[in-house]
Amino acid sequence: MLNQKDISAQYLSSHDRLTEPLDELWQNISPLYCIRESIWLKQLLRLSQPTEVEAQQAITLTTQFIERVRADKKAVHMIDALLLEYSLDTREGVLLMCLAEALMRVPDKATADALIRDKLSVADWQSHLKSSDSLFVNASTWGLMLTGKVINYDQRENTSPTKALNSLVTKFSEPVIRQAMHQAMKIMGHQFVLGRDINEALKNAETPRSQGFSYSFDMLGEAALTSTDAQKYYDDYFNAISELAKFKSKKATGPEPSISIKLSALHPRYEAANEERVLTELFETVLALLQHAREQNVAITIDAEEADRLEISLKLFAKLYQDDSIKGWGKFGLVVQAYSKRALPVITWLAALAKQQGNCIPMRLVKGAYWDTELKLAQQHGHEDYPVYTRKEATDVSYLACARLLLSDHIRGCIFPQFASHNAQTIAAIASMASHQDFEFQRLHGMGDALYHHAKKILNSDVRIYAPVGSHKDLLPYLVRRLLENGANSSFVHRLVDARCPVDELTEHPVDTLRSRSSLPNPRIMSPPKIFGKQRKNSKGLACDIESEWLPFKQQVDCFLKDHVWHAHSIIGGAQQPGQSHPVIAPYDHKITVG
Numbered sequence: 001m002l003n004q005k006d007i008s009a010q011y012l013s014s015h016d017r018l019t020e021p022l023d024e025l026w027q028n029i030s031p032l033y034c035i036r037e038s039i040w041l042k043q044l045l046r047l048s049q050p051t052e053v054e055a056q057q058a059i060t061l062t063t064q065f066i067e068r069v070r071a072d073k074k075a076v077h078m079i080d081a082l083l084l085e086y087s088l089d090t091r092e093g094v095l096l097m098c099l100a101e102a103l104m105r106v107p108d109k110a111t112a113d114a115l116i117r118d119k120l121s122v123a124d125w126q127s128h129l130k131s132s133d134s135l136f137v138n139a140s141t142w143g144l145m146l147t148g149k150v151i152n153y154d155q156r157e158n159t160s161p162t163k164a165l166n167s168l169v170t171k172f173s174e175p176v177i178r179q180a181m182h183q184a185m186k187i188m189g190h191q192f193v194l195g196r197d198i199n200e201a202l203k204n205a206e207t208p209r210s211q212g213f214s215y216s217f218d219m220l221g222e223a224a225l226t227s228t229d230a231q232k233y234y235d236d237y238f239n240a241i242s243e244l245a246k247f248k249s250k251k252a253t254g255p256e257p258s259i260s261i262k263l264s265a266l267h268p269r270y271e272a273a274n275e276e277r278v279l280t281e282l283f284e285t286v287l288a289l290l291q292h293a294r295e296q297n298v299a300i301t302i303d304a305e306e307a308d309r310l311e312i313s314l315k316l317f318a319k320l321y322q323d324d325s326i327k328g329w330g331k332f333g334l335v336v337q338a339y340s341k342r343a344l345p346v347i348t349w350l351a352a353l354a355k356q357q358g359n360c361i362p363m364r365l366v367k368g369a370y371w372d373t374e375l376k377l378a379q380q381h382g383h384e385d386y387p388v389y390t391r392k393e394a395t396d397v398s399y400l401a402c403a404r405l406l407l408s409d410h411i412r413g414c415i416f417p418q419f420a421s422h423n424a425q426t427i428a429a430i431a432s433m434a435s436h437q438d439f440e441f442q443r444l445h446g447m448g449d450a451l452y453h454h455a456k457k458i459l460n461s462d463v464r465i466y467a468p469v470g471s472h473k474d475l476l477p478y479l480v481r482r483l484l485e486n487g488a489n490s491s492f493v494h495r496l497v498d499a500r501c502p503v504d505e506l507t508e509h510p511v512d513t514l515r516s517r518s519s520l521p522n523p524r525i526m527s528p529p530k531i532f533g534k535q536r537k538n539s540k541g542l543a544c545d546i547e548s549e550w551l552p553f554k555q556q557v558d559c560f561l562k563d564h565v566w567h568a569h570s571i572i573g574g575a576q577q578p579g580q581s582h583p584v585i586a587p588y589d590h591k592i593t594v595g
Contacts (some may be wrong), residue, residue: 010214016353018410022318025352028345029479030548031313034378034385035341037521041514042346047401050172055434061428062507066496069424075450079246082458086581119302128263179311192446193220194467198240201469202247207524210251212456216301216364216442217244218260222471224538224552230285233265237289240469245296255440255462258299258331261289263313269524272312272545284318291325299331301364307374307387308545314346318353338399339371339388347405347415354414364418364442365402367395369479377529382541396510403430403473418464422448424455424496425507431459440464451496566595 001358017025032040050058069075106112195201198217205215219240224230242260264270267282286302293300302317303309326332334350336343347363354361368374374388389395399421406417407430420442421428427441440462441451452463495501512518529538543549566584570577586592 004358017348018355018414020352020566022349022352022356025345029314029349032342033307033387033418033543033546033548034383035343036385037264037389037394039517040341040390041520042395044397044401044510045514047344047404049395050429050432050509052192054429055509057432058425058509059507060426061431063503064458065424065451065455066503066506068533069496072450072454080216080369096526131209146287151307152591160402163440170311184279185488192444192468193470194445195469196471198243198469199247202243205257205465205467206251208384208465209254209257210248212254213255213465214440215257215450216260216464216466217257218468219265220302220468222305224266225262226268230266230268230447233262234285237261237266238292241293241296241298241300246511254587255464256297256299258301258464259293260301260303260335260466261306262284262303263316264305270312271309275312278316279314279319283316284306286316286320287323287325290320292324294329294331297331298389299333301362302334302512304337304366304369306370306376307337308375308543310340310342310346311545311547313347321353322357327357328359329537330359331362333364333418335364336367336402337366337368338402339368339374339395341387341389341398343398343402344405345403347411351411351583360414362416362417363406365406366420367399373527379531379538381542381543382539383528385527386525388486390525391514391517391520393513394520395571396423397514399426399511400429401431404433407434407436407439409435412436416440418442418482420444420466422451424451427451427455429509431461437461442466533544540572562591568595 063130106115139191161255194215194217195204198219201215209215217240219233219236220243221229221233221236224233234335237259244257244259263282263286266279268286269277270282271278290300302313305313308333313334320326321332336346336350340346350361368388371388375386375390379387389398403417403419403448404413405411417439418441419439421427422443430439430441440456442464443449443466445467455461456463495506529540542553566582570579584594586594
């Protein structure tokens with residue numbers, strides 16, 4: 001466990017840390033995997049605490065952003081209005097989210113119709129009628145209200161002998177609703193996906209690029225299950241790089257666009273248990289893409305994924321970055337998630353890696369996209385704590401601590417920061433602490449349009465748009481994450497355009513918000529060992545993908561196997577029976593004799 005001394009100042013002190021051996025800096029990463037949240041947040045609060053000048057400037061800028069967005073009649077799109085009305089704090093919002101997400105995975109029509117009957121019949125759609133100024137929302141509400149009434153009516157009639165007319169109505173309505181919901185998901189898909197292929201995306205990006213915005217294109221698809229899947233995604237990435245290099249925009253004024261790739265899409269066994277295959281097979285695959293990208297002068301960024309893959313991804317990144325064919329390029333970067341407790345030492349290690357090699361690493365800092373998954377996995381695996389923070393404001397504090405490190409003088413030139421956020425207060429806080437302009441902001445396509453339209457004018461900063469590209473069938477995992485972000489009533493994206501939310505609430509610094517809480521961790525989220533309450537303690541597991549947890553256990557096992565030999569005999573009537581002995585070989589490694 002990490003020593004509980006004040007180590008936060010080490011990250012901002014001097015150039016000395018970046019000259020330390022990489023192996024020593026690496027040792028600071030893994031022990032923070034499940035460090036107690038209260039211990040580590042006390043350190044991060046010191047780093048993210050703004051000066052009086054920074055705090056006042058951040059409030060002024062945030063207020064300016066919010067007022068301009070709310071005064072902008074084009075700020076709220078149709079989908080924004082729908083999500084604002086049916087937020088995830090309403091029963092109807094939850095039902096719509098469940099229905100929309102599930103319908104895309106239901107393989108047969110009968111099950112889909114049963115799901116529609118189950119969900120739509122229990123909602124109070126009428127309460128939402130005319131509560132929105134959007135014609136699109138009210139029209140949607142009328143449709144949902146009427147279909148709900150039709151289904152309810154049929155269910156009541158089914159308690160008596162079934163009438164042919166009602167049966168006909170139900171058979172007609174549910175397929176219609178099913179088609180309507182699929183069409184609605186496609187409409188939502190257009191909100192968050194730039195194009196069905198890279199060529200369509202490049203054409204759709206022309207207008208924003210003429211306004212000074214740049215793009216990072218991401219081919220939709222993750223978690224290849226077979227080598228065929230991986231080859232398909234590789235071809236998509238390779239083709240995207242080629243098309244992006246060929247496409248010449250006469251109107252573009254911002255930085256050159258780039259490509260984002262997911263490692264899980266390029267290998268079906270991308271996990272720490274298969275480290276040898278990852279560092280050979282996946283290495284060769286990604287290296288081929290990078291070499292192609294360097295030839296075409298197209299920047300590449302490796303996206304972040306689940307917490308258990310962080311350490312293996314960093315090892316792979318370092319091996320790729322240090323390859324002779326990549327050295328000196330300066331356009332090969334990666335993503336770091338601030339909700340990870342290991343984010344700060346990861347940034348330090350990356351900066352030292354860049355300083356020792358002599359070329360810059362572009363780094364996108366995001367807050368994190370798999371929070372629900374990380375909590376559930378930690379509970380299932382029986383870890384001591386969570387690898388991520390349990391409060392939203394704690395993640396914001398971590399994000400600003402990482403931002404301060406990235407903007408510090410001794411990191412400048414080693415890492416090019418790319419700050420991805422849709423939170424006006426976060427943008428303002430970064431702008432207030434920055435003493436230079438060697439960074440850019442990033443946002444997602446379909447989110448933060450109005451905010452960054454005004455922020456770009458006020459701050460005169462570069463803005464890159466992360467734009468997914470792909471067909472409707474590849475949309476689901478990405479779309480669900482976006483709907484959750486937009487639909488949660490507590491999200492900044494939701495409250496920014498909600499005039500009922502006071503501006504003062506949105507300008508509060510996350511440091512002040514977190515310190516006002518009764519405890520730094522969220523008391524409503526029990527630690528994994530305590531999820532069953534007083535009934536029983538959760539079974540303890542081992543994080544086999546995390547060095548600080550796996551290696552000590554492995555050393556104990558190795559010592560045991562080295563000094564212990566098993567002897568098995570037949571025992572009858574309490575007596576050992578004579579017989580011919582033979583060695584027992586480990587099934588996973590025939591070089592090991594178990595006994």
